[in-house]
Amino acid sequence: MDFGKTTVIRDLSFDVRRGETFGFLGSNGSGKTTTIRALLGIYQPTAGTLHIDGRPFKPENGDRLGYLPEERGLYKKESVIDVMTYFGILKDLGRQQARAWSLDFLQRVGLADKEKTRVDKLSGGQQQKIQLGVTIMNDPELLILDEPTKGFDPVNRRLVMEIIDDRKKAGATVMMVTHQMEEVERLCDRIILLKDGTSRAYGTVKDVQDSFGGTIIQLDFTGTVPASDSYSIPLNRGGHAELEIDVGTDPASILHELLSNGVSVSSFTPTRKSLDDIFVEVYGDQAEGGE
Numbered sequence: 001m002d003f004g005k006t007t008v009i010r011d012l013s014f015d016v017r018r019g020e021t022f023g024f025l026g027s028n029g030s031g032k033t034t035t036i037r038a039l040l041g042i043y044q045p046t047a048g049t050l051h052i053d054g055r056p057f058k059p060e061n062g063d064r065l066g067y068l069p070e071e072r073g074l075y076k077k078e079s080v081i082d083v084m085t086y087f088g089i090l091k092d093l094g095r096q097q098a099r100a101w102s103l104d105f106l107q108r109v110g111l112a113d114k115e116k117t118r119v120d121k122l123s124g125g126q127q128q129k130i131q132l133g134v135t136i137m138n139d140p141e142l143l144i145l146d147e148p149t150k151g152f153d154p155v156n157r158r159l160v161m162e163i164i165d166d167r168k169k170a171g172a173t174v175m176m177v178t179h180q181m182e183e184v185e186r187l188c189d190r191i192i193l194l195k196d197g198t199s200r201a202y203g204t205v206k207d208v209q210d211s212f213g214g215t216i217i218q219l220d221f222t223g224t225v226p227a228s229d230s231y232s233i234p235l236n237r238g239g240h241a242e243l244e245i246d247v248g249t250d251p252a253s254i255l256h257e258l259l260s261n262g263v264s265v266s267s268f269t270p271t272r273k274s275l276d277d278i279f280v281e282v283y284g285d286q287a288e289g290g291e
Contacts, residue, residue, distance in 0.1 A: 027179060
């Protein structure tokens with residue numbers, strides 16, 4: 001994908017499997033939104049296509065696909081219920097069916113008292129909820145959600161994540177464009193990390209964690225943790241240390257080594273490197289850039 005002489009996306013290829021939740025991750029400026037818009041035909045791609053069930057996607061055949069853009073696209077001078085009903089009709093629902101579905105959705109997301117409120121009188125988070133409802137109201141088989149919880153507090157973020165999880169349980173395939181790692185760890189089956197328009201990591205969350213190093217051992221102790229070829233020590237302070245061991249190394253052997261060297265261990269907890277840590281490692285100061 002080129003903009004003038006600038007190449008934004010390079011040799012990027014990935015698949016999203018039926019029925020899974022797929023995380024499309026990257027810092028601001030990494031090319032996430034550009035990729036999605038090119039695949040959907042919003043941007044004219046230099047090369048490449050989106051295939052659904054082995055067939056090239058055409059925007060005019062998008063009734064099986066629900067797209068939640070990062071920017072809200074609602075008619076702001078109209079009432080909430082009128083806007084939702086209108087979009088339902090566009091998605092081939094009957095007027096009464098669209099209205100009834102919309103009222104049920106507003107009840108679920110805590111906006112039942114806003115049905116007659118003009119959209120521009122809602123907060124940004126409330127408008128985002130309406131946009132999500134419009135996206136899922138015709139039960140699309142494929143959902144592409146660009147920053148679906150952006151601007152939400154923890155309570156509403158959890159609510160939206162529950163709605164997304166419900167869609168997956170109902171059989172939808174979900175692609176989430178996000179950099180909220182807690183959402184990824186909770187919801188996503190597989191992920192891709194995009195950096196400078198190319199894939200930096202791709203696979204299950206476990207696969208990606210393994211590819212960026214082995215297990216992290218959280219250690220509480222008294223004594224002195226010795227240097228060793230069996231582990232590195234990224235943190236050692238005040239009786240607490242983190243030991244990083246390679247993939248395939250048995251943590252029990254590390255515990256035995258520590259005890260043999262006179263270390264008194266009060267807590268020994270093996271954990272995988274978090275996606276937050278991996279995100280910082282991959283993107284560093286790029287994480288604050290803009291797209």
